[in-house]
Amino acid sequence: MAKSEKAELAQTLIESVNEIASISDYRTPMKKHCGNLSRRLKLLLPMLEEIRDCKAPIPEELVMKALLSLKESIVHAKDLLTFVCQVSKIYLVLERDKVMLRFQKVTALLEQALTEIPYENLEISDELQEQVELVQIQLRRSIEKGGDTFDDDELYKDVLSLYGTVTDSEILRRVAKKLQLMTISDLTQESLALLEMVSSSDGDPGESFEKMSMVLKRIKDFVQTDNPNLNDAPMKQRSPLSKSQDIDQSIIAIPPEDFRCPISLELMNDPVIVSSGQTYERECIKKWLEGGHLTCPKTQETLTSDTVTPNYAIRSLIAQWCESNGVEAPKRVNNSQQSSKASASSSSSTPPTDEQSKIEELLHKLASQRTEEQRFAAGEIRLLAKQNNQNRVVIAASGAIPLLVNLLTVSDDPQTQEHAVTSLLNLSILQENKGRIVSTFGAVSGIVHVLQRGSSMEGRENAAATLFSLSVIDENKVTIGAAGAIPPLVTLLSEGSRRGKKDAATALFNLCIFQGNKGRAVRSGLVPVLMRLLTEPESRMVDEALAILAMLSSHPEGKMVVGAADDAVPVLVGLIRSGSPRNKENAAAVLEHLCSWSQEHLVEADKLGVLSLLIEMAENGTDRGKRKAAQLLNRFSRFKDQQKQPGCGVEDLISVI
Template sequence: MAKSEKHKLAQTLIDSINEIASISDHHTPMKKHCGNLSRRLKLLIPMLEEIRDNQESSSEVVKALLSLKESLVPAKDLLSFVSQVSKIYLVLERDQVMVKFQKVTALLEQALSGIPYENLEISDELKEQVELVLVQLRRAIGKGGDVYDDELYRDLLSLYSDIGSVTESDMLRSVAEKLQLMTITDLTQESLALLDMVSSSGGDPGESFEKMSMVLKKIKDFVQTDNPNLDDAPMRLKSRLPKLQDGDQDRPVPPEDFRCPISLELMTDPVIVSSGQTYERECIKKWLEGGHLTCPKTQETLTSDTVTPNYVLRSLIAQWCESNGIEPPKRPNNSQPSSKASSSSSTPDDEHNKIEELLLKLTSQHPEDQRSAAGEIRLLAKQNNHNRVAIAASGAIPLLVNLLTISNDYRTQEHAVTSILNLSICQENKGRIVYSCGAVPGIVHVLQRGSMEARENAAATLFSLSVIDENKVTIGAAGAIPPLVTLLSEGSQRGKKDAATALFNLCIFQGNKGKAVRAGLVPVLMRLLTEPESGMVDEALAILAILSSHPDGKSVVAAADPVPVMVDFIRNGSPRNKENAAAVLVHLCSWNQQHLIEAQKLGIMSLLIEMAENGTDRGKRKAAQLLNRFSHFNDQQKQQSGLGVEDQISLI
């Protein structure tokens, strides 16, 4: 019963933390405080996953988890409040809000301190990670609000205190920019937030809310004066439908996605900016030339002023026009497929027309067209980074992902997954592939059922994507680890290499170690260690060193009689293999002292002394750790029976 309750509690806590982390705080003056709190809570997830999956349980652990669950409620409430409340209020009442943060932080620190870590089967690394969170929480309690923008506070306080006075435009501009109140939508949302606070006060907000509203009006008047065309700015609330000519009252209204978010007109030359949003080229060109550095729709800071044609959308618009009896919009002759919005293209137009043609073939109902298009995109994406950016920005990734699961043609699958592999080489594409396009389940599908070459490239793709830490979690949760273990065991030589590199990267994340152990990875690794001809010894030993730090990993590794193998690597292996073998023994010997006696009997002491003196830096550290464990164990035995380790061995 306790085990079932513990499992449910731990999962509830994981879900709660993920929900808290998903609360938007990007546009609040307290975003740093919100981000720090969310980040610290997310660091607890690996520990909670271990607690959830461990077999042992106790009423004391359950009680501690319940306390942590209770402490998360005010944390979630506070972040929800901060993400929705008036920005002006947050700045002017920053001390009051900060007290709430400190109270929430203190509750979390108290709950974490009450967890009986000595009764939990979690790794030393996780205990250190939780201790780090505790240190950060305690520091946050004592530090208070020392990360404020004091200049913003002083300027806003000046506006608040001197409502009737004339205010310098520079101050208003600074306040509006820092609070991100530069568009009609932003100003309207801030007004609604103040209105909600008035409503929640029972209709009697007092003088402070009235003065905050007057401050907002001052900011709004300045922004509208500074930007006379604000009514035509992006994200305005009032929606304007495309203009209809006389006699065109029955003309169908284009879908919202076909209209530019700035002009709200049907797009003739849609282009994608670095935030992933699509605009009419001329509209975004004027926006960028006006000195704006953000995406008009999302307000994200643009990493580049380069725009890329959205060929797929352009084709869909043309198809919609044709099906509705409307003349398709004509693209301007000076369209620049991939360039700054205001500069000339450095890439031949026919190259981009070729990409557009290939994307249309990907959506074809003819398998031959899909296969040939995916193959050509595979080659284009392999050539250079410019092609990778252009292909991804044009909307190719979702179409390739679709082919991973719907195509019954092995060759098409292989081309599609390899195209995604080549596109993932570009750092900007990794997040888009995993999150925007949801490619991981499709890649795992190919890894399970594709041809050997497709499985190899699927494994390589997962390795490429897992370079980003957040992706490790997503890939592990999608069920990628069992088929990777199968490929490591049964694949071709290249397949084994690809699977090993992917598994190594994924198992760096604590939460994936248990998944790998349960998928049967340890026996496969031990077998590869005894097969030098496999060429997989280095990779197998490196992964084993990671898994042996996991509670379940230790027990499974120990059952495989690893000590003689590890001692032999310390005696005859390469410098890298020596340090990994020593790392395995460090974890095993801290778990079961019988391994110390066995290793001593095999003559490890002289090997460790040599390694401590002449090994690699990591090897020296691991050798020193083992020597310390031998010394400590020897002292214990002397105290208990007057016999040292060597004496005990002589009696065995």
Template sequence: METGVLVQKLIDTINAISKISDYRFVVKKQYTSLARKLKLLLPLFEEIKDFVDQINVDTHGENQQQNNDHDEDYDDLMKSLMGFKLALDSAVNLLTFGSQGSRIYLVLEREQTMRKYQEISARLEQSLSGIILGKLDMSDEVMEQVDLVISQFRRAKGLVDPHDVDLFVDLISVYRESSGANTDAAVLRRLAEKLHLMDINDLKRESEALHEMVASKGDDPGGRIEKISMLLKKIKDFVLSESPDIINGEKVTPSSEKCQASNLKNSKSLAVPDDFRCPISLEMMRDPVTVSTGQTYERGCIEKWVEAGHVTCPKTQQSLTNLTLTPNYVLRSLISKWCESNGLESPKRTGNCGAYATTSFCTPAERAKVGILLRKLQSGNLEDQRSAAGELRLLAKKNADNRICITEAGAIPLLIGLLTTVDRRTQEHAVTALLNLSICEDNKSCIITSGALPGIVHVLKKGSMEGRENAAATLFSLSVLDANKATIGSSGAITPLVALLEEGSQRGKKDAATALFNLCKYQGNKGKAVRAGLAPALLKLLKEPGASMADESVAILSMLASHTEGKAAIGAADGALSTLVNLIGSGSPRNRENATSVLVRLCSSEQKHLIEAQELGIMGPLLDLAENGTERGKRKAAQLLECINRFIETRKLADAEATEHVQG
């Protein structure tokens, strides 16, 4: 198998692992931690893939000795990666069973399962440690990340949380009983509750998991799985006898059973206001959402209606101009208050961007004011929309409570709708309000999932300078979440950010640079940034008098240099090496180390860069950095000096061989 193909398989496997979820409670903590550690390794294998691709290009133009060196590096890398792949394949099987396997089996065999988990973790740590990163020209960020993961693997050795002894004792006692023995109902209840087998669907999945084990093993030595199946049957019979209505798929849990019964009884005796009922199900709404016609429905009901292919409003029969479902937080609040005043449990809503871990402490008057502003946003009157968006912008800037209150009221989708308005002032207010709302961590994901990116990118491309600056700042704020970096990069935001970096005001350039810095932390965005012309734009900023953007520019260049296309683009830019050499001689400590980091990558792959750097007088500044720089600066200077010395020795050897050949 070619190294490039192998690395791609590793990337695909880790991506597949990141999609596995809902680990059984018995192993949830350990398996979630393992999956998280493996996901952190994605940037490593993406950079290794770039390294391998570059070697394949470089070897066509190198001498035999250099090719031999590459062959040795290739062999060592291939062995390490093959060892990691074998351990990773075992981890996939382990994690898949932890997500889909039998809960009962995992409890009974927890000791064996944890032993296997420890063995696989040790194999992953050992094979990962065997990959010699120093030879691979990895970025500092990736090397630090890998060191962190390795240390986490080492710390995890022997650390296993104590299991639920009572659960194990109950299970083993029923497991050892004969099939016809009467089992204590209290024991069966505890088992059903602790194993989360109070739902008919969960019972079916547990049964299917056991059948899958038999099918995969081909047999059942000692009848172990058969005994577990009989144990499961006892739990199922008990659950059905206690709650026969779950055959219809209704979930019964100790914490909710009494509340549901009470709610059912009380709601039947109370007249639920018609406005609180979904027009489709006629039941009280838990998660009310408003469609484009202005009608409100229960989210699940209207989603099923749309999924069935309908494109009209169920109540008015008007065509739906779009399929956006806007949460109706005002109605939800009214329903909750009505339930509380009538002694009913407040309806539990499904997870969405309005479900906050924190609560707003806005006064009723402030909430009422927000409600008035939202109605103005929906009015269609341009003056009202402009003034309302401006007020929301200021309120969101004021404090965290306001940000939560504004979002809970349903402002985000309405503000998004104003991003494409022809009125630039309204556009500025809307994008800045979203920027201020994004300061709240809960709002970052909400803004993305509500479909804000196309509108923000529109403002970034075509808005006023203030609008463009604030759009860039919004993208920076949203990109703080790693999950958003790839999404933003795929939205077409990078090219207009580079344009703002080149033509914006000083503040605009700063906003664009910080957004690009964050986005380029994701390996997949680096190529997009390079193709958008980011490298020459950054070098141009470094050449400006005073170089006020030097810190941001050289930091981003350092990241781009870890990408094959980025390295080539920097090397091809006019005056790149002289700019970097000057920076090493006279820049700030952080800029000197970043400039050296870029040169290490350029000179390691292209001898012409090494020669040019020497001609530009790099040795003096480099020796000074090696002695007086920051720790990272000293390390980078040492790497570049080693590269230069190796090149000088190679040239001496080549000259000696040439002289000997002539004399001979």
């Protein structure tokens, strides 16, 4: 098989996995199982990219056979996930055993396909192999325990009970909510899904389809009876119309989703923010917290605090919406009516009204055209965002992020620019804000602009630290790399202060975890900078430089550039000889990649006495160090066998291990 066929097949698999990853509208009853399968497939992307890009001589027949087997399993996975997205929700519950059997079959196919891949011939990095092994373990564990199970027995029993004469409103309400069949749109989509199943059965749907239709009709009748004015609003949603208004009920405006409490599904009167960044009606979240729950009802994220903060921004938007649509505006809740417990907790960590007023005033100054006001406001927000998570929640919810982003490129004042990027850095400490910042138009490019052209070194350093903070989320690694962040990070690593180099190194390390960014980093001239840092102990950057180099050398372009560097092998052997345990294992990892690319490096390392060092590491090193040393020793042994020359002690040394 030609190498181009291998690369083409690997690219096809990459595109298929990306298509699967883009699917998000999984049907409610099977959402967890679909998410697990999609997540496991996404973890295979870096390995497939390395197989596609690998130019080393490998047994093509074995690889092609393994990739074809993997392709078959991915096709089955994609078909299953597409099916689950389109089929009736009621069907997914009632036919749960059939659906779960399909998940088990796909799991088994994937596990078998991954077992057939000849990893020992593929020159892929240990990190990637360990990642694939983790996926295999997860798949194997699922198979051993009989596959994933449909874990909502109550929902299954409730839907079964609706076959008979049961008309219990609580059961109907429970089923409608769990299946998310609470609006006209939801019910229509479910009806169409059932009709599609009837059509695909050649007009003979059978008894089971008739029963499903009957269940859907009961749910639909209940929802419409429970909410006679149902349009696209959820059950029990009532717009608080003024009694004096004479408005046709059929044209009542439906509140936007963001204005409804995720718990009650009703228009919020007193919206408050919890530590996860989500907004709820005060009374609803209060009851949730008093019930002993320690998680966010919407995201299931563990709450770091039970305090709540008034969401003045949403309250103002709700008031504007009500005024525009002829709906009575929510009445502001008097703070004195809150429980003593809520008042006590709010006074300790929730910004009071005057603090909120201060933030609103600062936002007005941020939007000002006067440099002095912008500088002052950005500096104050920088300090507030540094203090605690509660401030970070309120500042972001108040709409500060777009204003700060605007200052990154619009302001010519170095101090204002520095304050703005540092404010974003402090806001990004809160996990919820990372996504908000990256999704704000121009945010990443603005941070890169400061990193590249910022007038103050502190601003450039903080821009690098911000990129590191944002890149903790895997999806952001792709966005940041594509925005051109890597070249200016390399420049900062080369020319910055000690702190700037540290910030740049941590950002580059995090970004290069994504395979696609490794090539960008190599082409940006990162390798020569890292090699120089390895020979400058006074810079105290050896640890960081070697860790990044270990990742880059696993990339085809990376190992070529590292191998071409002057004194690369002597420097690595020196680090294996006298470096810290962590540095020894990283140096061995880099050397192993170089030796896989060119046998000249084997000869050079042998002359420098690396064999005795590897024996010592194989016996007494870290777990990863032992593994790397063993791989190198085996490579030396194979090389000697190929040369068919009298050994120079290599086989004898290996036998000691």
